[in-house]
Amino acid sequence: MDNRQIARVFADLAVFLTLKGDSVFKVRAYERVAESIENLPFELADVAQDEKRLRAIPGFGEAITSKVQELAATGKLRLHEELKAEFPAGVLTLMQVPGIGPKTALKAVQELGIKDLAGLEQSLASGAFAQLPRVGERNAANILRHLRARMAQGDRVPIGDALPAAERVMAALRQRCPDVRNLTYAGSLRRGRETVGDIDLLCTADRPAEVIAELASLPSVRDVMGKGDTKGSVVIDSGLQVDLRVTDDASLGALLLYFTGSQRHSIRLRERAQKMGMSLNEYGLTDVATGRLEHFENEEAIYSRLGLPFIAPELREDAGELEAAERGELPRLVELADIRGDLHSHTDWTDGRAPLEEMAAAARRHGRQYIAVTDHSPSQTVSGGLSVERLREHTVAVRRADATSPGIRLLAGTEMDILADGSLDYPDAALAELDIVLGSVHGAMDQDRDTMTRRVIRAMASPHLDVLAHLTTRLIGRRAPVEIDAEAVFKAAVETGTVLEINASPPRLDLKDTHIRMARELGVVFALSTDAHRPEEFGWVRYGVEQARRGWCEGWRVINTLPFEELSSFLALPKGERYARVARRD
């Protein structure tokens, strides 16, 4: 049972206990622990016997710890099974739609006989649903829109689609509304999550209503869901919902903090404010004794007033960032500007879409000082993987392009398959001639966990395998990650001096944020690369930087923040000496 499934059980328990009228605080404890479990950097099932380790997780007391142990041991929870039997199955289904909570869902099933989303749509369209207590026309109309949006495109959108969409809307607003200031995105997009549910925009302006009106009239807007004086909500052509809120300059800080979240982080900040005799809301901090409201132009000022350093949006998940901030131990996170090179790219020698020279020129335009050209190895027959002979020609071509391409250095490399038994797709002699060797799992992806773990660790033992690329091979929303003991792989990486790739390609984002966090704590060193197959894909590096930051990754820990000469001498070292070289940079 993985963390997602365990979290699901506790979220279900929260719903059932709400329906039973149990204590709201008990319900909140379950909700909170469900979120906490989803953000864990390790699998609960792996540590279920270690009661001390479980109890150290926030929200884990006696009762929840024993429930987790029961789940890990049996795959089931007696209490969960009992409650599931007590309530109709449709309740949890209906609750997936925004606007429907536990109470409404139960009434819908009991009084209207709705069992699934199709039945829900019918009931909403016919007007029957609006007759339920405390629903009404307006709520029903909103629920129907949410439902149709969900049926059209699933519930969350990859950051690789959402961020460009947000930037297009922002550019259009700036152009049509000179009055707009401080326009920025907030929410999970600003926190850099790999998928987002909607786009939250904020700005300040002298005439807010005009800005809202402009938003509603943008050509890309398909549907206007709400339009007030300071808040507008629209659906753009890609199906994404965009919310815009306008405020005055004096209150921007509190509003930005509030709409960036996460909710858990906000709650912790409010609890902290409370202990200091203040109340925090989206307008500012109120002194409870005097009732005086203090405004803040930026987030730094609020954190400072609460006795904390600024906490980067990517860290705001209530995953230890407040404790670290208090101790003055927040990491100096990697920034986009730190990234000098890209160590994973493809050309039309294999499955890339552009010639070597074009890719080099594009990388330079994107601000890279060097790239590794890493086309595929023979087992990748569908991608035209290079034979040993072709690899040699490829290397000659890369070295020639390196000599003739101004403003950028090229490394001759390969993205080589790690075969099913952990052996490598090229002989050692061929690998020894390359500047850099990436190793990837591309086939036999359905191996069991032990086999896959042994396979990858065996490959890392090779003195030639410099970087382990996209560890889990997942494709977000399309292909599940391989079964693998990530912690064992990270420990082996440290032991062997193998670098772990943070693959920045939006469909992959592999390692994912929680993996990066765990690997970092074990001392792993990373390469942050785009896996570009087209010239414009070098721009994907920003998504990798966001995931790295979510994983608390410092700039010094990423080898392609090194200048070219230093990177070259890093790669020239025997693997066993490399980690020590990087660690000294802090």
Added chain:
DNA sequence: GCCGTTTTCGGCCCGACTGTTTTCAGTCG
């Protein structure tokens, strides 16, 4: 349910919106 440099018992974030609620319930972010 959990949690504690004010507490091992008594707390547990805050405001907006919608509805049919004459003082609050449900839901969301």
